[in-house]
Amino acid sequence: KAGVTQTPRYLIKTRGQQVTLSCSPISGHRSVSWYQQTPGQGLQFLFEYFSETQRNKGNFPGRFSGRQFSNSRSEMNVSTLELGDSALYLCASHPTSGGTDTQYFGPGTRLTVL
Amino acid sequence: KQEVTQIPAALSVPEGENLVLNCSFTDSAIYNLQWFRQDPGKGLTSLLLIQSSQREQTSGRLNASLDKSSGRSTLYIAASQPGDSATYLCAVNGGKLIFGQGTELSVKP
Numbered sequence: 001k002a003g004v005t006q007t008p009r010y011l012i013k014t015r016g017q018q019v020t021l022s023c024s025p026i027s028g029h030r031s032v033s034w035y036q037q038t039p040g041q042g043l044q045f046l047f048e049y050f051s052e053t054q055r056n057k058g059n060f061p062g063r064f065s066g067r068q069f070s071n072s073r074s075e076m077n078v079s080t081l082e083l084g085d086s087a088l089y090l091c092a093s094h095p096t097s098g099g100t101d102t103q104y105f106g107p108g109t110r111l112t113v114l
Numbered sequence: 115k116q117e118v119t120q121i122p123a124a125l126s127v128p129e130g131e132n133l134v135l136n137c138s139f140t141d142s143a144i145y146n147l148q149w150f151r152q153d154p155g156k157g158l159t160s161l162l163l164i165q166s167s168q169r170e171q172t173s174g175r176l177n178a179s180l181d182k183s184s185g186r187s188t189l190y191i192a193a194s195q196p197g198d199s200a201t202y203l204c205a206v207n208g209g210k211l212i213f214g215q216g217t218e219l220s221v222k223p
Contacts, residue, residue, distance in 0.1 A: 004157075033210065043203070043213040056210050090157055092211070100145050100165070103211060105158040 002027065004093045004106035012112045018079040021109045025072050025093030031055075032074040033103065034066060037088040046089075049074050050097035078111075086113045116141045118206055120214035127194055128222050135189040135217045137204035142182045148211070149178050149189050150203045158203065162189070194221045 005024045013019050025032050033056075034046040045058040049068035066076040078085055088110050092103040117140045127133055137147070146165045150158040162171045162178040164187070170179040177190040187204055201218045205211040 035211070042215050043205075043211075045210040045212070048210060058210070088155075092158075100207075102148065102160055102163045103207075104160060105150070107157040110155075 004091060004104055006089075006091055006106040006109050008109060009107065010110045010112075012114065013081050014114050015081055015083060017081050018077060019081060019111060020075055020077045021089055021091075021111075023074045023076075023091035023093075023106060025074070025091075026104055029093040029095050029104075030072050031094045031097050031101075032068060032072065033092045033094070034074070034076050035090045035092065036060075037090060037108075038084075038086075043090070046076065048097065055097045081113045083113050085111065087111060116144075116206060116208060116212045118204060118212050118214040120202075120204060120217050122217060123215065124218040124220075126220040126222065129194060129196060131194050131221075132190070132192050133194055133219075135191070135202050135204075135219070137187040137189070137214055139185045139187075139206045139212075141206075141208065142185055144182065144206045144208045146207050147178075147180055147187050148205050148207065149176075149187075150205065152201045152203060152216070154201075161202075191219075194219075196221050196223050 031050045033048040037043045048056040068074045088108045090108045094101040094103045121136045149161040164180040175192040201216040203216045205213045
């Protein structure tokens with residue numbers, strides 16, 4: 001079974017631009033969660049989508065948004081990029097919502113904001 | 115608010131040693147606890163998942179325990195190898211994963 005895929009793997013943007021990241025979960029998994037990893041803050045939860053609905057949201061500004069499609073693929077968008085948005089963005093795939101399943105992570109998208 | 119702490123932050127051991135990584139959390143209302151491994155610049159690899167009703171899980175040379183009442187988990191690595199060098203993260207799941215800052219492990223040949 002193929003793992004979680006994320007595209008693109010690397011991205012360089014400038015302040016003020018917007019960016020869209022994509023995540024394809026493991027086949028059959030209906031939940032996708034997104035996390036931001038920075039050296040200072042570590043790994044922080046952004047949001048979770050299940051069956052095209054946002055189920056949970058972390059403490060990030062409204063510039064961070066996401067969506068999920070009927071095939072369970074998910075995208076996250078960051079608008080008006082700031083230098084502090086430079087991070088590794090990871091998505092995790094799990095079969096259901098509710099917190100009881102193992103979460104499987106993709107390789108991440110490394111975003112650099114100049 | 116859930117807080118997860120991992121001790122030590124870094125650990126260097128010679129090959130062949132058995133070692134223990136520690137994880138503590140402040141809120142025992144969790145569904146499960148998961149241990150991950152992260153190699154530099156890479157994503158996370160799931161090692162073990164312990165449900166809140168379980169006490170321990172084993173996979174190969176790895177054994178993880180969970181004491182929910184005291185808010186502690188340990189990851190035991192037997193007969194460490196240089197290939198075990200990585201950052202080890204624990205995460206508690208109360209509806210979303212809350213991560214510790216990780217333990218950076220270096221196993222010297």
